[in-house]
Amino acid sequence: MQRILPLAAFAVLAGILYLGFTLRDPKLLPSALVGQPFPAFELPTLAVPPGRATEADIAGEVRLVNVWATWCPTCLAEHGELTRIGTESGLSIVGVNYKDDPDKARAWLGRHGDPYDFNVVDAAGDLGVDLGVYGAPETFLVDAGGTIRYKRVGEVNRRVWREEIAPLLGTLRAPKGG
Secondary structure (H helix, E strand, O other), X not given: OOOHHHHHHHHHHHHHHHHHHOOXXXXXXXXXXXXXXXXXXXXXXXXXXXXXXXXHHOOOOOEEEEEEOOOOHHHHHXXXXXXXXXXXXXXXXXXXXXXXXXXXXXXXXXXXXXXXXXXXEEOOOHHHHHHOOOOOOEEEEEOOOOEEEEEEEOOOOHHHHHHHHHHHHHHHHOOOOO
């Protein structure tokens, strides 16, 4: 038994490492939430005066939900692409301002533009935990029924939009039936 336990531990570790090295894109991490409803939440919005938003505000149409923060340099790098996506595709984008100061976030959006239909303030990071967020930015594609269909860890750039998100968006927007 003493000899089998270290061997079993090694086999499990080797299996995990093998799976990690076989991911096509390390930014495209598998998520247990893909195929699941958007987590329940009730948070203040970034609007002045702040309102309240829940998961019901996410449902109703296909949306891109983007977790961002002013302290995140990659969020600034992807910001122009999110603006372009919203303008050119008409896709609704919702922001989750993650572990940030709401006043700084409003000023940041004033400086750089606001591609979001609305933002929720996740100051404590509770929604982020429920979403399995590793950090900012992270982006989710949510269908009209409120089900998460895609998760991206890291920057959404033109290639990610063209190769990953836009094709999936096309299937989600396609008319049902035949």
